[in-house]
Amino acid sequence: MCELCRRRFIRGAAALGLTGAAGLFSSPLMAQPRRGDAPASKLPARGEFTIANAHVMTMDGALGDIPGGSVHVRNGEIVAVGKDVKGGGQKIDGTGMIVMPGLVETHWHMWNTLYRSFSGDKPEEGYFPTVARFGRHSCGWPQGLPDTQSADQGPIESLARDWKSWSNEGLITLGMAWRGQFRAGPIKPEVYQPEVDNARKLGLPITVHVASARKAVNQIEPLYNGKLLGKDVQLIHTLSASPAELDMIKQSGSAVSVSPGSELRIGYGYPQISEMLAKGIPLGISVDTSALVGTSNLFAVLKLARDCENAKAESEFKLPARKALELGTIEGARSMGMGDEIGSLTPGKRADLIAISTNALNMAVVTDPAHLVLEATGPENIDTVVVDGRILKRGGKLAALDTPKVVAGARAALAGVRERTKWR
Ligand SMILES: [Zn+2]
DSSP: OHHHHHHHHHHHHHHHTOOOOTTSOOOTTOOOOOOOSOGGGGSOOOOEEEEEEEEEEOOOTTTOEEEEEEEEEETTEEEEEESSOOOOSEEEEOTTEEEEEOOOOOOBOGGGGGGTTOOOSSGGGSHHHHHHHHGGGSSSSOTTOOTTSOOOOHHHHHHHHTGGGTSTTTTSOOOEEEOOSBSSSBOOHHHHHHHHHHHHHTTOOEEEEESOSTTOOSOHHHHHHTTOOSTTEEEEEOTTOOHHHHHHHHHHTOEEEEOHHHHHHHTOOOOOHHHHHHHTOOEEEOOBOHHHHOOOOHHHHHHHHHHHHHHHHTOTTSSOHHHHHHHTTHHHHHHTTOTTTSSSOOTTSBOOEEEEEOOSTTTOSOSSHHHHHHHHOOGGGEEEEEETTEEEEETTEESSOOHHHHHHHHHHHHHHHHHHHTOO
16 A cells, blocks of 8 residues: 555656655655656656747746746746747747746645545544544554654665655655654654654655644744754644744744645634744745645635735735735745745746636636736636646646546545445
8 A cells, every 4th residue: 555655646746746745755654665667757758848928927026927928948947938038849829828837835645635525524533533544554644653652764764765766857855754742742852853863864854743723832942942943844834833933933944834724624723924924934835635625726725825814914915915826836935945946937947837728717807917816716727737847737638647547546545445444
């Protein structure tokens, strides 16, 4: 199961173009991995193309929006962006399209996408009891590991040693999903410290859920005092951080990922987006878990992020739409340490971009592009997806995935989990 999951994850991530995957998975409970077939073998080749006459939202502060603009891509790299770009290669008509960077999702328990919307309305059907039950078969968070036991470091050491062969030409990064210092109660240093020490010895980025609920107070300061924050550490949720603790996060260089979709659904409360932006903390937005959120539509989560901040401030104008889109592109990329590679349509960066069609009934007509993109866009409006220079979706159709096959595979996998866990 674990090995199968892992190969699927790698293939899926390659096909869907999920970048910035640091920390999305690592499994101390995972069996020794085996190498699958070459993940990139079925992907379209990187070529040369120019999307012309589109409304280009570069999300680059210096370049801004370019109405009637073009984006020229060659061999995976953005060669030129502008109004008078000569271009080259295949010509793609961008009339009626908004072209922008691919969205940057910063934290996702991809394995429980299989359990989309399974979290119910009774305590025994809630997210944590169910995920603990199914998580023992899964790649990712070591669910069920006793709080008195350090995670086995063998599998992650093995992966780190051989990572080049798994990384799909560097598109997927290995990181450690750390359990942290708190679960049901505090975890002893002799249990958690070796886990962090080993990740740092291997040079792996670390991601950790902390101060998730409003009531989970005073969890940041012990991390800070224990030198467990830093540029290599991404904090998830962090809803209950005090102003003093936000200063500690800023000072340490740690980034934060907030997930308004799951945080609102599970009752954690409102995220501290404005407060973190005011401190200058690197910040990204995330789906977190489809088990709670259902949809994996990051536009919808970005919109929730904006709406949370406006609701908290009781102001229509607290978080501008464009700022919310920045969090989902360039700021998210920076928070993952990838701001020089992706997150904006800037010449020299890798070609990760999307073209949104505004011709559908739910998108017409274009007034303010930033508000329109944030508030109206659904996955069905994404005409074209380019990842690392490969066109993976065109004319609304996936180029590298057979949708019925993917759905059939997911159904079969879920049936297997139901059987093994005696889940009715
Ligand atoms: Zn999470």
